[in-house]
Amino acid sequence: MVVADAARSPAENQWCPGCPNFGxxxxxxxxxxELHLAPQQVCLVSGIGQAAxxxxxxxxxxxxxxxxxxxxxxxxxxxxxxxxxxxxxxGDGDLYGEGGNHLLHAFRxxxxxxxxxxxxxxxxxxxxxxxxxxxxxxxxxxxxxxVEIDPAQMLATAxxxxxxFVARGFAGDIDGLTRILVRAVRHRGLALIDVIQPCITWGxxxxxxxxxxxxxxxxxxxxxxxxxxxxxxxxxxDSFPVGVLYEAAPRLTFAESYRxxxxxxxxxxxxxxxxxxxxxxxxxxxVNPD
Amino acid sequence: xxxxxxxxxxxxxxxxQTIGDVVARSFLSHGYAVFSTQDYESRxxxxxxxxxxxxxxxxxxxxxxxxxxxxxxxxxxxxxxxERCCEDGLVLSPDVGDLPVANHGVAIPFVDxxxxxxxxxxxxxxxAAGALCGAVGLPFPLLRSVLAETFxxxxxxxxxxxxxxxxxxxxxxxxxxxxxxxxxxxxxxNRYAFAVAHETMPIAAAAxxxxxxxxYPMSPSTGIMTALARDPKLGVFVEQAEDEIAAINMxxxxxxxxxxxxxxxxxxxxALMIESISLAEMTETxxxxxxxxxxxPATGLPTRTAQEDLLYAIHAGHxxxxxxxxxxxxxxxxxxxxxxxxxxxxxxxxxxxVLTDQFLADSSFSMGALSLPSEIPAPCFADPEAVExxxxxxxxxxxxxxxxxxxxxxxxxxxxxxxxxxxxGHITEDLAAMRPAMVEKHLEKxxxxxxxxxxxxxxxxxxxxxxxxxxxxxxxxxDEAVDRARAAGHKLGALHFTEVWPLxxxxxxxxxxxxxVEGNAxxxxxxxxxAEYGLDVEERIGRYDGLPLDADTIxxxxxxx
Numbered sequence: 143m144v145v146a147d148a149a150r151s152p153a154e155n156q157w158c159p160g161c162p163n164f165g166x167x168x169x170x171x172x173x174x175x176e177l178h179l180a181p182q183q184v185c186l187v188s189g190i191g192q193a194a195x196x197x198x199x200x201x202x203x204x205x206x207x208x209x210x211x212x213x214x215x216x217x218x219x220x221x222x223x224x225x226x227x228x229x230x231x232x233g234d235g236d237l238y239g240e241g242g243n244h245l246l247h248a249f250r251x252x253x254x255x256x257x258x259x260x261x262x263x264x265x266x267x268x269x270x271x272x273x274x275x276x277x278x279x280x281x282x283x284x285x286x287x288x289v290e291i292d293p294a295q296m297l298a299t300a301x302x303x304x305x306x307f308v309a310r311g312f313a314g315d316i317d318g319l320t321r322i323l324v325r326a327v328r329h330r331g332l333a334l335i336d337v338i339q340p341c342i343t344w345g346x347x348x349x350x351x352x353x354x355x356x357x358x359x360x361x362x363x364x365x366x367x368x369x370x371x372x373x374x375x376x377x378x379x380d381s382f383p384v385g386v387l388y389e390a391a392p393r394l395t396f397a398e399s400y401r402x403x404x405x406x407x408x409x410x411x412x413x414x415x416x417x418x419x420x421x422x423x424x425x426x427x428x429v430n431p432d
Numbered sequence: 433x434x435x436x437x438x439x440x441x442x443x444x445x446x447x448x449q450t451i452g453d454v455v456a457r458s459f460l461s462h463g464y465a466v467f468s469t470q471d472y473e474s475r476x477x478x479x480x481x482x483x484x485x486x487x488x489x490x491x492x493x494x495x496x497x498x499x500x501x502x503x504x505x506x507x508x509x510x511x512x513x514x515e516r517c518c519e520d521g522l523v524l525s526p527d528v529g530d531l532p533v534a535n536h537g538v539a540i541p542f543v544d545x546x547x548x549x550x551x552x553x554x555x556x557x558x559x560a561a562g563a564l565c566g567a568v569g570l571p572f573p574l575l576r577s578v579l580a581e582t583f584x585x586x587x588x589x590x591x592x593x594x595x596x597x598x599x600x601x602x603x604x605x606x607x608x609x610x611x612x613x614x615x616x617x618x619x620x621x622n623r624y625a626f627a628v629a630h631e632t633m634p635i636a637a638a639a640x641x642x643x644x645x646x647x648y649p650m651s652p653s654t655g656i657m658t659a660l661a662r663d664p665k666l667g668v669f670v671e672q673a674e675d676e677i678a679a680i681n682m683x684x685x686x687x688x689x690x691x692x693x694x695x696x697x698x699x700x701x702x703a704l705m706i707e708s709i710s711l712a713e714m715t716e717t718x719x720x721x722x723x724x725x726x727x728x729p730a731t732g733l734p735t736r737t738a739q740e741d742l743l744y745a746i747h748a749g750h751x752x753x754x755x756x757x758x759x760x761x762x763x764x765x766x767x768x769x770x771x772x773x774x775x776x777x778x779x780x781x782x783x784x785x786v787l788t789d790q791f792l793a794d795s796s797f798s799m800g801a802l803s804l805p806s807e808i809p810a811p812c813f814a815d816p817e818a819v820e821x822x823x824x825x826x827x828x829x830x831x832x833x834x835x836x837x838x839x840x841x842x843x844x845x846x847x848x849x850x851x852x853x854x855x856x857g858h859i860t861e862d863l864a865a866m867r868p869a870m871v872e873k874h875l876e877k878x879x880x881x882x883x884x885x886x887x888x889x890x891x892x893x894x895x896x897x898x899x900x901x902x903x904x905x906x907x908x909x910x911d912e913a914v915d916r917a918r919a920a921g922h923k924l925g926a927l928h929f930t931e932v933w934p935l936x937x938x939x940x941x942x943x944x945x946x947x948x949v950e951g952n953a954x955x956x957x958x959x960x961x962x963a964e965y966g967l968d969v970e971e972r973i974g975r976y977d978g979l980p981l982d983a984d985t986i987x988x989x990x991x992x993x
Contacts, residue, residue: 153858185839187685190850197847198858203839204847205688206859207681208711214646214678218685218693221669222644223840226689247674400669408840409643410690410811415667417804420639423663424632424767424802427625429460 153198162313162339162349163192166260167199169316170231173323174202177227185226187216189241192267193233193260193339210240217253221397223408227327228255234336235265238274238296245296248332249303253396256326256333259296260313262341270344280346297375300334301368301388307333308371308388312356313340314349315384322386330392338382352382359385366390433464433617436568437496438485440560441513442505445477447557450582451503452483454561456626456796457578458570463620465491465798467908469791469980474651474734480512487568489620493762493797494908497984503564505542505556524563524605538567538608545600555597562601569614572602624798629766629788632802633722634659636770637694638666639804641811642720644686644693646671646679651734652790653696653724676701680708680721687717688848690838692774692811696722699741700731706748709783713753713874715848716826716834718777718784720770725789727978736978737790739904739951743960745785746933752871754780754878756885757933759787759904763797765930768805775809776884780877781836787932789951791980792905816842824855828869832876882934888927892918893944896925898991901969902949903929903957905980910949912983913990922992929957935964947971951981 157163174184186197190209197204203226207215212230220228230237237245237259248257263280265271270283274294281288300308307329311319319337326333338356340349363385365371371388404412425431438455442448449470456466464487472481486496498518504510504525514532517523521535528537540563546555558579565575579594606613634656637645645668647657661670669686673679676697683693697705702723712719723745727738745757756776760766766788773784814835816823823844827834834855837844847857852867854860860867889907891914893899902910910926917924929935940946946969948958955972962968973989975981987993 153856156859181845182840182843185689195859198849201845203845204849204857205685205839206847206849206851207684207715208707208850211677211681211708211711214673214681215685215688218644218646218682218687218691219689219839220685221671221682222686222689222691222693226840243674244678247678397669403664404667408690409669409686410813410838410841412643412667414641414808414810415638417639417808419665420635420804423635424625424804427627427632427802428623429457429626431623 155199156195157192158343160342162342163196163260165313165316166258166319166337166339167196169319169323170196170229170258171200172316172320173327176320176324177327179227183225183227185219185228187212187219187228187230189232189236191233191236193231194236196231210236211244212236213241213244213248213257216255217248217251217396220253220255222410224254224397224401224406225408229327230255230257232260234259234261234263234275235273238294242274242294246299246303249300249305251396252306252331252393254331256323257335258323259334259336260339261336262339262345264341264344266341266344283344295376297334297336297387298372301371301375304390304393305334306331306390306392307386308375309333309335309386310375310382310384311335311337312352312382312384313337314353315356318384325386329389331395355381356384357381359383359387433489436487436501437499438487438501438503438564438568439482439499439513439516440484440503440564441480441482441509443478443509444472444475444481446505448481448483448505451557451561451564452485454575454578454582455564456485458565458574459485459487460624460626460798461574461578462570462617463622464489465622465624466626466796467491467493467798468796469495470794471979472735480509482513491624491798492908492912493799494912495791495980495982497982501564501567503560505560522567524567536612538605540601540604542601545604546597549600550593550597552593555593558594558597559601562598563605565598566602566605567609567614569617571616572599575602625800625802626796626798627763627802628794628796629760629763630655630724630793631659632763633766633770633786635666636767636804637720637774638668639808640771640774641692642668642694642774643691644669644683645695646673646682647696648673648676648679648701650698650701652726652793653698653701653722655793656696656722676704677708680705680719683719684708684712684717687719688715688838690813690841692718692778694720694722696724698724698726699728699744702741702744702748709755710749710751711850712783713749713751713755714850716781717848718781720773720777720784720786722786722788724793725787727976733978735790737951737980738976738978739789739906740956741787742903742932742952742956745787746960753874754881755782755933756780756784756881756931757787758784759930759932760792761905761907761928761930762799764799764802766792767802769930771805771808776881778811779833780881781833782877782881787904789905813837813841816844819844822856825857826853826855826870826873828855828873831880832873878934882936885934885936886931887936887938888929891926891928893925893927895923896944897923898925898945898947900924900926900947900949900986901929901957901961902926903932906949906951909981909983909986913986916983916987917990922990924990935960938965940965940967945970947973949973949981949986951975
């Protein structure tokens with residue numbers, strides 16, 4: 143595996159033993175290997191939470207920033223160096239709650255990055271409060287009488303807002319998630335993957351409850367059919383359709399027009415603007431130079 | 433020529449800025465120095481706004497008091513601004529019926545003259561510009577060439593209509609003034625750069641190698657990203673973010689991947705950025721943040737000026753780590769400080785805040801030719817080949833600064849973390865050794881940063897009995913107050929800080945009285961001087977009505993007044 147060859151000191155894993163996050167980690171690792179990406183070409187960006195620790199457990203470049211702010215940071219990294227393959231890996235509280243506004247605007251910008259949401263329907267690291275995806279009525283360690291507001295439907299929102307690659311995966315199916323990830327990274331533009339990641343500590347249902355309800359998309363499913371994709375995204379009452387729900391034709395990606403002007407080099411390698419260019423602009427402030 | 437102080441008043445959307453610019457350029461073309469400030473309300477149309485021009489034979493870039501000439505585009509504007517006109521001042525307005533006896537008024541029907549001579553009321557502004565030039569004795573051909581330059585892109589017919597309108601205003605004033613007509617102003621050979629700091633800073637940022645700016649529009653900071661977006665040849669990527677949090681985090685991401693990056697905002701937006709300033713400190717990611725001040729709290733006065741954010745800029749953020757705060761005093765200093773901000777950010781791997789304000793953002797200064805610093809330091813990255821073994825982003829070093837590599841630069845992998853981390857950048861809870869070592873690392877950077885900070889500039893402090901201490905954009909006003917006091921025989925001097933954090937080593941000779949002068953109510957610099965130097969200032973002069981400090985306001989507070 144290409145990724146394993148890189149030199150970077152390992153970090154001690156802080157996840158609960160048996161957490162489905164390990165499945166996501168395995169799938170990320172497998173997909174990077176399958177994509178033949180060298181560790182130096184990969185940058186994992188995360189916010190805060192248990193999910194957001196994932197980048198530390200792979201030998202790649204890591205930007206582990208603030209809660210909710212992984213997407214704008216990833217966008218900045220992407221603009222500065224389009225040669226990097228960028229994956230955002232954080233939780234549902236981080237990406238749908240604290241950073242929800244950034245995700246909405248990422249749909250519009252369409253940066254060429256992959257956003258993987260570890261969706262465990264709970265705030266695990268703060269010990270079991272509701273998250274934006276906790277179903278209405280579910281009791282938590284804060285919503286003692288049950289959650290009184292409806293869960294966010296971010297995948298449907300993504301499709302409606304022109305995100306060109308929208309998928310649902312399951313942390314208990316490493317191979318299936320790997321296949322989705324490989325397609326997502328290859329997709330030109332923003333790819334959003336919501337991964338069902340049952341919380342074995344605070345979650346209401348065990349992993350097997352989800353495993354019984356995860357259904358692959360039917361063989362005749364057409365991911366370019368937007369209406370059907372929205373329906374599949376919303377269909378989570380008794381079962382969870384998994385796979386690539388929506389894939390539209392690529393459209394203009396973020397900073398593409400800027401890159402058409404300056405080329406595809408990392409910004410740090412572009413030559414600095416000529417001093418004479420700057421001096422000409424300063425000289426233009428002179429009124430009526432003789 | 434004695435000093436002319438021209439106040440051009442009207443409603444938002446009436447074009448008083450164009451009148452101000454045309455008249456200023458006419459004076460400048462004739463060799464006179466102009467200082468221009470703007471005063472406007474937070475609205476798009478209507479209300480009261482004004483442009484003031486201070487015209488002299490030698491530059492004096494400071495706000496002035498009462499006007500020698502008030503040009504009011506409407507009766508409402510005249511009534512609103514009447515009291516700002518000095519005794520025996522001249523008033524040009526469509527209606528001068530009830531002027532105070534001391535004022536001389538000339539009624540000029542701007543709109544009628546525009547319709548009559550240029551065929552449309554749209555040319556009323558050129559009638560006004562012509563009237564002003566006539567009233568001060570500027571030769572008409574000067575105005576004609578400025579109008580031609582201003583309107584040439586709209587075609588010869590538009591230029592000619594503007595010239596006819598201006599001629600009508602010019603002739604009307606000169607006919608009405610009769611015996612009071614001033615002599616034609618003599619030409620001077622001096623030529624000035626007429627510049628605004630928020631226009632010179634973006635150019636300086638590009639010169640410093642800035643490639644990435646993300647910001648959210650907020651008065652009075654918006655001009656910075658606008659200037660870069662308008663000039664794509666500067667090669668800076670400009671993005672309007674969805675909010676200030678996104679703006680600063682995009683910039684931090686770009687910086688983490690090796691691009692020199694900047695954001696700009698005002699107090700409210702800076703509040704949203706604070707957690708990320710702390711992130712820049714923790715991840716040791718270079719970043720330049722322009723904080724253009726306006727009066728608060730909260731939304732405050734969006735279009736007015738203040739110096740209320742000094743302590744805020746220095747202290748905003750959780751935790752303890754170094755940052756630098758610079759406060760330029762004019763458009764040339766703004767160039768120097770912008771270049772310096774990128775260099776300090778890079779060498780110390782810290783956020784650097786550049787404090788400006790609405791006054792500095794909107795005022796045009798007459799300066800000698802603007803220049804770049806002779807040396808513009810290149811960004812500093814470590815040599816990847818020189819790194820032995822596994823790269824450690826936060827390697828502990830003697831000076832606290834770790835050799836910096838970025839994502840994708842070389843074979844080395846880079847790990848940045850907002851958690852307390854070990855040298856490799858991984859989350860740590862090693863309280864016995866690693867946490868104290870990382871805190872010491874920040875402190876050592878701060879100590880070395882302090883050694884590099886510039887001392888305040890000194891103006892006639894050698895023999896001064898009383899020294900005024902100020903910072904940032906008030907330098908022109910304070911220096912003018914010193915000149916006036918000296919002319920009256922008072923031994924006044926001034927110390928002026930343009931690098932306000934960390935403050936350099938400095939001693940204050942005993943036997944001198946020290947007063948602070950600031951655009952705030954609580955004396956923030958005074959508090960800082962006390963905390964850092966143990967200096968107890970005797971008095972604090974503050975202005976907090978939303979308008980810039982001027983020599984009149986300062987002079988009234990001095991002990992001999």
